[in-house]
Amino acid sequence: MPLIMLDAGHTKNTFEQGGGKGVRKGGRNYEEHNFNINVAKHTKRYLEASGLDARITKQSFASSENLNNRTDEANRIGADLLVSIHANAGASAAKGACVFHWPTSPKFANMWVDKWKAENTGVGLHGNGKHEVRLGTWTNLHMVREAAMPAYLIEHGFMTNDHDFDYIFGGKSAEYRRDCARAIAKAVCDYFNVKFVDYEDNVPKKQSNPKPSNKDVYTVRKGDTLWEIAKDHKMSVRRLKRLNNLKGNIIHPGDKLRVAGKAKPKKKRAPRLPKGILKRGDRGNKVRRLQKALCEVYFYPNKGAKNNGVDGIFGRNTEDAVRRFQSVYTPHMIDGIYGKRTRRALKKKL
Numbered sequence: 001m002p003l004i005m006l007d008a009g010h011t012k013n014t015f016e017q018g019g020g021k022g023v024r025k026g027g028r029n030y031e032e033h034n035f036n037i038n039v040a041k042h043t044k045r046y047l048e049a050s051g052l053d054a055r056i057t058k059q060s061f062a063s064s065e066n067l068n069n070r071t072d073e074a075n076r077i078g079a080d081l082l083v084s085i086h087a088n089a090g091a092s093a094a095k096g097a098c099v100f101h102w103p104t105s106p107k108f109a110n111m112w113v114d115k116w117k118a119e120n121t122g123v124g125l126h127g128n129g130k131h132e133v134r135l136g137t138w139t140n141l142h143m144v145r146e147a148a149m150p151a152y153l154i155e156h157g158f159m160t161n162d163h164d165f166d167y168i169f170g171g172k173s174a175e176y177r178r179d180c181a182r183a184i185a186k187a188v189c190d191y192f193n194v195k196f197v198d199y200e201d202n203v204p205k206k207q208s209n210p211k212p213s214n215k216d217v218y219t220v221r222k223g224d225t226l227w228e229i230a231k232d233h234k235m236s237v238r239r240l241k242r243l244n245n246l247k248g249n250i251i252h253p254g255d256k257l258r259v260a261g262k263a264k265p266k267k268k269r270a271p272r273l274p275k276g277i278l279k280r281g282d283r284g285n286k287v288r289r290l291q292k293a294l295c296e297v298y299f300y301p302n303k304g305a306k307n308n309g310v311d312g313i314f315g316r317n318t319e320d321a322v323r324r325f326q327s328v329y330t331p332h333m334i335d336g337i338y339g340k341r342t343r344r345a346l347k348k349k350l
Contacts, residue, residue, distance in 0.1 A: 001051075001053050001225065001227040001228075002052055002053065002080045002081065002192045002194075003053045003054075003055070003077065003078065003079045003080050003081075004047055004052055004053065004054045004055070004079065004080065004081050004082075004083070004188055005054075005055055005056075005057060005073070005074040005077070005079035005081070005082045005083070006040045006043055006044055006054060006055065006056045006057070006060075006083055006085065007040070007056070007057045007059070007060055007070050007074075007082065007083065007084040007085065007143065008033060008036035008037040008039070008040040008056065008057075008060035008085055009021070009032065009033070009036045009084055009085060009086040009143075009153075010032055010033045010036065010065065010086075011033055011059070011060075011062050011063060011064060011065050012031065012033050012034075012037075012061075012063060012323065012324075012327050012334065015029055015030075015031045015032065021033070021087075021089065022159070023089065023159045023160055023165070023169075025165065025169075028332060030159065030165075030168075030169045030331075030332075031327075031331065031334075032086065032087050032089075032159060033327070034327050034328070034331035034334075035087050035156070035168050035169065035173070035331075036060075036085045036086060036087065037056075037060055037061075037328065038177050038327075038328050038331075039085050039156065039177050039180045039181050039184075040056050040060060040085050040181075041056070041328065042177060042178055042180075042181030043083075043085070043180075043181040043184045043185050044056060045181075045199045046181055046182060046184075046185035046196070046197075046198065046199055047185050047188060047189075048199070048236075048237060048238055049197040049198065049199035049236045049237075049238045050185065050189050050194055050195065050196050050197040050236060051194060051197070051227050051230055051231060051236050051237045052188070052189070052192065052194060052227075053227070055077075055079075057069075057070045057073050057074065058073060059073065061324060063320075067142045067143070067146075068146075070084070070143065071142065071143060071146040071147050071151075074147055074148075074149065074151075075146075075147065075148045075149075078149075079149050080150075080192075081108065081149060081150055081151075081152075081188065081191065081192075082143070082147045082149055082150070082151035082152070083151075083152050083153075083154065083184055083188070084143040084144075084151070084152070084153040084154070085154055085156070085180075085184070086153060086154065086155045086156065087155065087156050087157060087158070087159050087168050088126075088155035088156075088157065088158045088159065088160075089158060089159050089160045090160055091160070092160055092161060092162070093161070094126070094158050094160070094161060095123070095124070095126070095157065095158050095161040095163055095164050096123065096124045096125050096126030096127070096129075096157060096158070096164070097116060097121075097123055097124070097125055097126060097129065097154070097155060097156045097157050098125060098126040098127065098129050098130065098131055098154070098155050099112050099113065099129060099130055099131070099152050099153070099154045099155075100132075100133050100139060100141055100144055100152065100153040100154075100155075101130065101131075101132060101133065101150075101151075101152050102132070102133055102144055102145075102150070102151070103132045103133070103134070105150045105151075105152075106130070106132075107150070107191065108150060108152055108187060108188075108191050109130050109152060110130070111187040111190045111191055112129075112152070112154065112183060112184065112187040113125065113128070113129040113130060114187075115182075115183040115184075115186045115187045115190070116129065116183045119179050119182060119183045119186075121167070121176060121179040121180065122167055122172065122176065122179075123156070123157040123163075123164055123167050123176070126155070126158075133145060141153050154184065156168065156180050169331075182198070197236045197238075199238060216258060216259060216260035216261055217256050217257065217258060217259065218233070218256070218257045218258075218259045219254065219255070219256055219257075220251050220252060220253055220254060220255040220256075220257060221253055222253045224251065224253075225249075225251075226240055226241065226246075226249055226251060229257065229259070233259040233260070235259070237249075240257065240259070243257075243258045243259070243261065244257050244258055271289055271292045271293040271296060271350065272289060273289065273290070273293055273343055273346060273347055273350075274286035274287075274289045274290055274338075274343075275343070277337060277338065277339045278290055278314055278337070278338040279314060279319075279336070279337045279338070280314055280315065280316070280318075280319045280336065281314060282314040283312055283313050283314065284312055285312065287312050287313060287314045287318065288310060288311070288312040290314075290318070290322075290338055291309060291310040291311070291312070291318055291321075292310055293346055293350060294318075294321045294322070294325060294346075295308050295309075295310060296350055297325065297346065297349045297350065299321045299322075299324050299325045300321060301317040301318040301320075301321045302317045309321075319336040320336070322336050322337070322338055322342065323335075323336040325342070325345070325346065326342060326345075329345040329346075329348075329349065330342060330345050
C-alpha cells in the first residue's frame with residue numbers, strides 16, 4: 001500500500017514567539033501553522049477513507065522548528081510521496097495558490113493544479129500554479145530538495161492578501177480548508193490510481209442490522225491486510241473497520257470480518273466535561289474527565305502509554321494535548337489552559 005507523508009509547515013506559536021510565520025490583523029495574531037495542521041488532518045482523513053496509508057510528520061506537532069526532522073522521518077519510513085502544506089506571505093497584492101516541485105517530478109504538481117481548478121475553492125492560482133525548485137534560487141526549498149521520494153510543497157494563498165486571508169483565516173476558512181484538503185487528496189488518489197472517497201459522504205445512516213450471511217463474512221488469511229481486503233470487496237478501509245468495530249489496523253489469520261451490510265451505530269455516552277479552569281499542576285477527577293474527553297476526539301495526552309495518559313494529572317503531556325486541540329478548534333486562543341472557550345469547542349466535537 002502506498003505511504004503518503006503529510007507535513008504541516010512550521011510549528012505552533014512560532015509567530016507569537018517572534019520570527020515565525022503568520023500575520024497580524026485587527027489587533028490579533030494569526031499563526032500559519034494553525035491553518036497548515038488543520039488542512040493536514042482533513043487530508044489524512046480523506047486519504048484514509050480512500051484506503052491509503054497517510055501519516056503526518058511528528059515535527060508538525062512540535063513546539064520548535066527542525067526542518068531536518070521532517071524530511072528525515074519521511075526518508076526513514078520510506079514514504080512514497082511527501083506533501084508539505086503551507087500558506088504564503090508577501091506583498092499585499094500577491095495572491096493565489098501554487099505548488100513547488102523538483103524539475104524532474106512534475107507529475108503530482110500537474111494533477112494538483114487540475115484538481116485545484118476543478119475544486120473551485122475561491123482562491124485562484126499564483127501564475128500557472130507551478131514553480132520548479134532550483135538550487136541557488138529563492139525556490140530552493142528544503143522539503144523538496146532533501147526528500148528521497150517525490151516531494152511537493154503547496155502554498156494555499158497569501159495570508160498577506162485581503163482576499164486570500166478571508167479564506168485562510170476569515171469567515172470562509174472552514175469550508176476552504178476542506179477544499180484544500182480535497183484537492184490534495186484527489187491529486188494523491190490520481191497519482192496512485194486509487195478511487196477518491198469523501199469521508200464526509202461515507203458515514204452510514206442508522207438502519208437495522210441483520211445477522212450477516214456466510215457470503216458477507218471474510219476469513220482472514222496469512223498475509224492479508226485491511227487495505228487489500230477492503231479493495232477486494234470494493235469498500236474503504238474506514239468502512240471495513242466500522243463494520244467490524246476495529247480501532248486499529250491489526251488482524252490475524254482466522255479472524256472473521258464482515259464485508260457487507262450496515263455498520264451498527266454506536267451508542268456511546270459522551271464524557272461529562274468538567275467546569276471551571278484547569279491548568280498545568282492541577283490534579284483530580286476533573287482532570288481525568290478532561291483527559292478522557294480529549295482522547296475521545298483523538299487528542300491523546302500520551303498515546304500508547306497506559307490509558308493513553310489518562311491519569312488525573314495535568315502535566316506537560318495534557319497541556320500539550322489541550323494546545324493541539326486549541327490549535328485546530330480555537331486557533332485564536334492557544335494557551336494550553338482548559339476554560340470556557342475550550343470547553344465549548346470540546347463539547348461541540350463530542
